[in-house]
Amino acid sequence: MSALTIRKATTADLPAIIAMLADDELGKSREDGSTPPNPAYVKAFAAIEADANQFMAVAEADGQVIGCLQLSFIPGLSRTGMWRGQIEGVRVASSHRSAGIGHKLLQWAIGECRRRGCGLVQLTTDKSRRDAKRFYEDLGFVAVHEGMKLTL
Amino acid sequence: MSALTIRKATTADLPAIIAMLADDELGKSREDGSTPPNPAYVKAFAAIEADANQFMAVAEADGQVIGCLQLSFIPGLSRTGMWRGQIEGVRVASSHRSAGIGHKLLQWAIGECRRRGCGLVQLTTDKSRRDAKRFYEDLGFVAVHEGMKLTL
Numbered sequence: 001m002s003a004l005t006i007r008k009a010t011t012a013d014l015p016a017i018i019a020m021l022a023d024d025e026l027g028k029s030r031e032d033g034s035t036p037p038n039p040a041y042v043k044a045f046a047a048i049e050a051d052a053n054q055f056m057a058v059a060e061a062d063g064q065v066i067g068c069l070q071l072s073f074i075p076g077l078s079r080t081g082m083w084r085g086q087i088e089g090v091r092v093a094s095s096h097r098s099a100g101i102g103h104k105l106l107q108w109a110i111g112e113c114r115r116r117g118c119g120l121v122q123l124t125t126d127k128s129r130r131d132a133k134r135f136y137e138d139l140g141f142v143a144v145h146e147g148m149k150l151t152l
Numbered sequence: 153m154s155a156l157t158i159r160k161a162t163t164a165d166l167p168a169i170i171a172m173l174a175d176d177e178l179g180k181s182r183e184d185g186s187t188p189p190n191p192a193y194v195k196a197f198a199a200i201e202a203d204a205n206q207f208m209a210v211a212e213a214d215g216q217v218i219g220c221l222q223l224s225f226i227p228g229l230s231r232t233g234m235w236r237g238q239i240e241g242v243r244v245a246s247s248h249r250s251a252g253i254g255h256k257l258l259q260w261a262i263g264e265c266r267r268r269g270c271g272l273v274q275l276t277t278d279k280s281r282r283d284a285k286r287f288y289e290d291l292g293f294v295a296v297h298e299g300m301k302l303t304l
Contacts, residue, residue, distance in 0.1 A: 014229075021230055030231045044233030053203060054227060074224055075206060077166075078173055078241045079182045081196030089230045114304050121304065124276060124297035133298055140302045145276035147297025148288050152266050152273060 002062050004101065006108045009056040009068065014045055016065035017058065020091035026126060027091075055112070059092075059105050066093040067105050073116050085113030087123040106139050154214050156253065158260045161208040161220065166197055168217035169210065172243040178278060179243075207264070211244075211257050218245040219257050225268050237265030239275040258291050 009017060014037050022031035032038040048054040053074070059067030072086040087109055092102045113121045124147030125132040133143060161169060166189050174183035184190040200206045205226065211219030224238040239261055244254045265273045276299030277284040285295060 017229060027230070032232050038232060040233035041229055042233075044227055044229050044235075047227035047235075048229070051203075051205060051227060053205070056229070070228055072224075072226055074238075074240070075196055075199035075203060076222055076240055077169060077193055077196050077200070077208070078179070078222075080184050080190060081192035081194075083196075083199075086226075088226070088228055110302065110304070119304055121302040122276070122300065124274070124299050126297055128296075133300070136300050141300035142302070143298040143300050144280075145278055145299025145301065146285055146295040147276050147299035148274065148285070148293035148295050149297065150262065150273040150291070150293045152262070152271055 004104055005060045006057055006105060007060065009045075009058045011042070011045060013058050013065050013068075014041055017056075017068045017091075020065075020068055020093055021089065023094050024091060026128070057105070057109070057112075059101055061096075061101075064093075066096040067091065067101050069105055069109055071109055071112060073113075073118065079119060082119035083117055085109070085116065085118040085121040087121065090123075102135065103139065106136075110139070156256055157212045158209055158257060159212065161197075161210045163194070163197060165210050165217050165220075166193060169208075169220045169243075172217075172220055172245055173241065175246050176243060178280070209257070209261070209264075211253060213248075213253075216245075218248040219243060219253050221257055221261055223261055223264060225265075225270065231271060234271040235269055237261070237268065237270040237273045239273065242275075254287065255291065258288075262291070 015035055018037055018041055021027045022033035048056050055071040057069055058065045069090040070088045074084045074086055110121055167187055170189055170193055173179045174185035200208050207223040209221055210217045221242040222240045226236045226238055262273055
């Protein structure tokens with residue numbers, strides 16, 4: 001594999017990103033992998049693009065998109081006005097798993113949060129993803145919180 | 153107590169909000185309760201105000217600010233382009249606890265997320281806050297995720 005490039009996603013990356021979101025134990029029932037992309041994805045991507053505090057990142061190797069994550073930069077009053085970096089939707093293409101790509105993607109994301117002046121990086125991971133907790137612990141994350149969700 | 157009003161916070165509310173953030177088991181070591189407010193809070197409040205996807209809310213009764221929370225509206229590709237509402241920094245003044253104010257504040261926040269088209273409301277709560285998990289469960293939240301943090 002050639003060097004990994006991590007860059008801002010463009011509309012042209014949407015099919016590859018959606019394919020990765022759908023190629024996942026939990027994602028397969030939640031996502032719509034049809035092409036051209038469901039307009040809901042196109043609209044959501046436009047909303048991410050329009051928000052200076054959102055950053056959709058893709059990892060590319062050999063001209064192929066093989067990983068993604070979304071970064072959110074959240075201003076807040078707590079902890080003496082600290083910014084938080086938040087990571088959502090981490091995926092690595094099934095063809096490229098267990099090759100350290102997720103680790104590199106996360107290290108890049110942590111660096112971006114530091115560069116943007118965040119005092120904390122946070123994420124939640126579904127308790128049913130058995131290996132994910134250890135993956136994030138290896139990167140320095142600590143599971144000090146309960147991650148609670150309410151479906152509307 | 154007169155009727156509870158929940159509204160957008162203004163700069164004039166900052167001292168009351170900071171006092172509530174500081175009057176908390178975890179917050180007391182993290183916050184700066186000095187007056188006038190530490191400029192870091194003023195700067196953070198300006199960043200919240202400048203971001204259309206952030207909403208700092210206060211609950212008021214008898215002309216006094218007695219509760220607060222921050223709402224973040226997060227666009228995303230996951231779950232077929234679903235928006236998420238996120239809740240941070242929930243506080244009720246110690247003089248007004250156990251009177252259902254937190255519950256009302258959260259119900260209002262959930263309604264706001266629905267009104268803004270979110271498909272999910274999420275929050276994390278420190279595992280050391282023993283009663284918080286049940287409080288959120290009573291509102292319908294489920295602790296399906298680990299909430300992981302990395303301090304920078």
